[in-house]
Amino acid sequence: MDxxxxxxxxxxxxxxxxxxxxxxxxxxxxxxxxxxAHGDLSVIAAYVALxxxxxxxxxxxxxxxxxxxxMFILGYGLQRFVLNHTLEGGPMPPLLVTFGxxxxxxxxxxxxxxxxxxxxxxxxxxxxxxxxTSRLAVGWFPMLTLVVAVTVLAGLQLFLxxxxxxxxxxxxxxxxxxxxxxxxxxxxLYSLALxxxxxxxxxxxxxxxxRTTFSPSVGPTRLIFAYEAVIIGGLGSxxxxxxxxxxxxxxxxxxxxxxxxxxxxxxxxxxxxxLVFRPNGLxxxxxxx
Amino acid sequence: MSLLSLTDINSRxxxxxxxxxxxxxxxxxxxxxxxGANGAGKSTxxxxxxxIMRSPTGEVRFAGRPVGHLPVHQRxxxxxSLVPEGRRVFPSLTVRENLLVGGWVKRPGPWTxxxxxxxxxxxxxxxxxxxxxxxxxxxxxxxxxxxxxxxPRLLMLDEVSLGLAPIVVRHLYAAIPAxxxxxxxxxxVEQDIGQAxxxxxxxxxxxxGKVALSGRPRELTREQIAAAYFGV
Numbered sequence: 001m002d003x004x005x006x007x008x009x010x011x012x013x014x015x016x017x018x019x020x021x022x023x024x025x026x027x028x029x030x031x032x033x034x035x036x037a038h039g040d041l042s043v044i045a046a047y048v049a050l051x052x053x054x055x056x057x058x059x060x061x062x063x064x065x066x067x068x069x070x071m072f073i074l075g076y077g078l079q080r081f082v083l084n085h086t087l088e089g090g091p092m093p094p095l096l097v098t099f100g101x102x103x104x105x106x107x108x109x110x111x112x113x114x115x116x117x118x119x120x121x122x123x124x125x126x127x128x129x130x131x132x133t134s135r136l137a138v139g140w141f142p143m144l145t146l147v148v149a150v151t152v153l154a155g156l157q158l159f160l161x162x163x164x165x166x167x168x169x170x171x172x173x174x175x176x177x178x179x180x181x182x183x184x185x186x187x188x189l190y191s192l193a194l195x196x197x198x199x200x201x202x203x204x205x206x207x208x209x210x211r212t213t214f215s216p217s218v219g220p221t222r223l224i225f226a227y228e229a230v231i232i233g234g235l236g237s238x239x240x241x242x243x244x245x246x247x248x249x250x251x252x253x254x255x256x257x258x259x260x261x262x263x264x265x266x267x268x269x270x271x272x273x274x275l276v277f278r279p280n281g282l283x284x285x286x287x288x289x
Numbered sequence: 290m291s292l293l294s295l296t297d298i299n300s301r302x303x304x305x306x307x308x309x310x311x312x313x314x315x316x317x318x319x320x321x322x323x324x325g326a327n328g329a330g331k332s333t334x335x336x337x338x339x340x341i342m343r344s345p346t347g348e349v350r351f352a353g354r355p356v357g358h359l360p361v362h363q364r365x366x367x368x369x370s371l372v373p374e375g376r377r378v379f380p381s382l383t384v385r386e387n388l389l390v391g392g393w394v395k396r397p398g399p400w401t402x403x404x405x406x407x408x409x410x411x412x413x414x415x416x417x418x419x420x421x422x423x424x425x426x427x428x429x430x431x432x433x434x435x436x437x438x439x440x441p442r443l444l445m446l447d448e449v450s451l452g453l454a455p456i457v458v459r460h461l462y463a464a465i466p467a468x469x470x471x472x473x474x475x476x477x478v479e480q481d482i483g484q485a486x487x488x489x490x491x492x493x494x495x496x497x498g499k500v501a502l503s504g505r506p507r508e509l510t511r512e513q514i515a516a517a518y519f520g521v
Contacts, residue, residue, distance in 0.1 A: 167382065174382065178373060180341075
């Protein structure tokens with residue numbers, strides 16, 4: 001029964017990882033950009049929510065009304081005025097620039113908010129749970145997180161399949177030069193891609209801020225989890241990203257059950273195993289690249 | 290008035306100069322063919338027209354205005370559309386989705402998904418298939434259809450016949466009169482001299498980055514064309 005409990009908790013945790021990873025998956029898919037500041041941007045979202053809660057007295061969930069548009073605009077501006085200038089010179093310039101951005105964000109947050117750990121208080125929902133059996137309880141908040149993750153992913157899937165802009169994203173992902181020949185302004189499209197990615201990261205940042213504490217330096221750890229979820233699930237598949245997040249979550253909860261120090265390590269080991277045996281990811285057909 | 294005119298175009302890839310003082314004109318309603326051997330600079334010329342490459346000298350004028358400073362997407366919005374060499378359809382998108390992306394700039398005009406399917410009926414049964422699963426001929430038809438979806442004033446076709454069986458090429462070329470009838474001017478770049486000359490009103494022959502010969506196909510002799518094509 002403990003194993004079942006761990007699996008259930010891991011699956012629920014996977015929803016949160018998927019929320020983080022979806023943004024990464026989108027921007028890598030559309031513009032082949034590896035964003036090393038992704039985790040730090042999620043921390044910014046958590047701090048924006050913190051300010052909204054402290055200053056405006058908003059409930060953390062309600063703060064999303066503010067945080068999501070703020071992160072959307074930040075994403076558009078960041079891509080339009082900074083990252084677009086790095087895309088012509090191969091993969092190295094964006095890596096270096098986003099690495100530098102990560103350091104800048106961490107230090108700015110440190111300067112403004114100090115190194116103290118902070119958290120978002122969502123009230124009773126954080127502790128409320130449904131007791132299924134004496135050894136299995138499912139928390140309302142983790143369930144809500146998973147429902148939100150699935151809703152966001154389904155929304156993105158519909159957006160990519162049913163809208164002209166979504167088709168533009170997929171076309172650009174297939175062949176950037178040919179997409180330009182269709183009249184697509186790739187710089188505008190890339191900016192919209194990062195805007196949408198950061199809007200999803202905003203949701204992830206707020207939910208993680210409720211689930212656990214955060215400080216200016218936690219971004220890189222979140223980046224690693226997000227990457228692991230994307231790679232385990234397979235690049236280019238939104239639902240694969242959800243599944244990848246769940247595999248990572250289950251590995252971590254089972255690892256923690258074996259020994260508290262094993263939680264993160266178990267996730268990394270599963271990630272390495274996937275890289276060795278299924279480098280295209282668990283949920284992508286191996287013929288596909 | 291010319292729809293497209295190139296004056297003193299000298300495009301280069303880094304230190305390698307690919308075009309030397311190219312002058313070219315396409316009038317509204319014409320079919321103009323550019324022929325030449327591999328490496329003659331035909332595709333470079335098209336890339337310069339559409340804005341993928343820039344010429345440090347000279348001028349590209351389209352519909353009466355200079356466009357040499359504009360990025361690709363703005364040139365497409367003005368009414369030029371390039372069907373690139375190698376087709377370059379979007380493989381993970383369905384045929385319908387490829388066509389819809391082709392209509393990204395939403396220019397008014399006769400070309401819709403329905404009209405494209407009438408022009409190339411072979412695409413109809415494949416409409417919901419991923420473009421990556423189509424045959425070479427089907428992909429070329431799709432690439433032309435996708436280019437038309439922008440309702441361009443000028444459609445540029447780069448090496449339509451490349452890698453396709455002669456019967457498929459004939460089928461694709463058979464669609465060209467209908468495209469012109471619908472009001473689209475066509476600039477064809479082609480290595481297949483016979484096909485190009487069969488439809489063109491005027492022809493330019495490129496040799497080593499220069500215009501070696503130009504004129505109306507009926508006015509040019511086989512010997513003149515062979516001399517300009519091979520440089521002998």
